Amino acid sequence: MRATQRRAAIRADHAPNAGTGQLDLGPLPNLTGYVLRRTQLAVFDDFIRTFALLGLRPAQFSALIAIQRNPGRKQSEIAAALGIKQANFVALMDKLDQRGLTRRVRSSTDRRSHALTLTPKGAALLQKALGVLEKYERRFVSQLGSGEHERLLELLRKIRLVSSAR
């Protein structure tokens, strides 16, 4: 759909070391945001491949957990706790409902809102997923050591606070 770009017909050789070794990325490999992003992408790729067996994406997985731990809560509360916009959470819940994993029940006290719960099928799938998760997560802990892994999470939480405090 973009208009085709026409560029100057200037000629030049590539850099002398073109095609050989690695590129110099300057400060990028030491930037908090860059390392965070590349790592997060790798971890999510891994997660998605691992949980594809169960048909669960990261956000779906987190929604099932949140509903299990807080049955009967409003849709907007669950969404907010997960950092997902209410409007975007609707499609996610539609999928889980369609698959028979969750149920939205009109509240009798406030008929605007939905109380979310897991179906038995949803609870069973989540149990299976939690089993997979344990092995999945153990790899990180065993590669880093339990102390270092906990330290990583603490540092990430600190960084998050620094960023969101603006």
Next chain:
Amino acid sequence: MRATQRRAAIRADHAPNAGTGQLDLGPLPNLTGYVLRRTQLAVFDDFIRTFALLGLRPAQFSALIAIQRNPGRKQSEIAAALGIKQANFVALMDKLDQRGLTRRVRSSTDRRSHALTLTPKGAALLQKALGVLEKYERRFVSQLGSGEHERLLELLRKIRLVSSAR
């Protein structure tokens, strides 16, 4: 575009503690991937707001750095080094070209390929951006301490390796 969902008209009260305190997210706040994701989103939000003055998104910023450090390299090499698919890198480069920040020059040795360079305008913008970046990055280092910050990056690199080794 989705078909409208019809749901059962069952009624139920919300959870007794609905509307009160925080939700219990169970294992989520201690999961590598979850904490990584929430942190990365917060850091990127912060980055995007900070560099909106200069009109630079994270990927554009990283592209300018990579081109500056490796002038004359092929478009495909720069894209690969940044972990961006060649097909998706085209639109990114179109934008930078249109803004007069970069130039794509046909190689005289391999006329299929483009040698990427910064224009003087691009180099000047990047200099400004690097100045902003230094202050931006300093917040993380000073909040964590230089040693802890370096440790964080090391742990992230290790985690990335664990995930991508599959």
Next chain:
DNA sequence: TATTGTTATACTCTATAACTATA
């Protein structure tokens, strides 16, 4: 035949505005 850059396309995630039904 293979590679470079490109186009087209689709899917996910995210963000905002506006509607509806209820309060």
Next chain:
DNA sequence: TATAGTTATAGAGTATAACAATA
């Protein structure tokens, strides 16, 4: 008026397939 859920829509990011020019 305000809130909960929803719809529509748009913008990024990402993934694959296929094409033209060139090797």
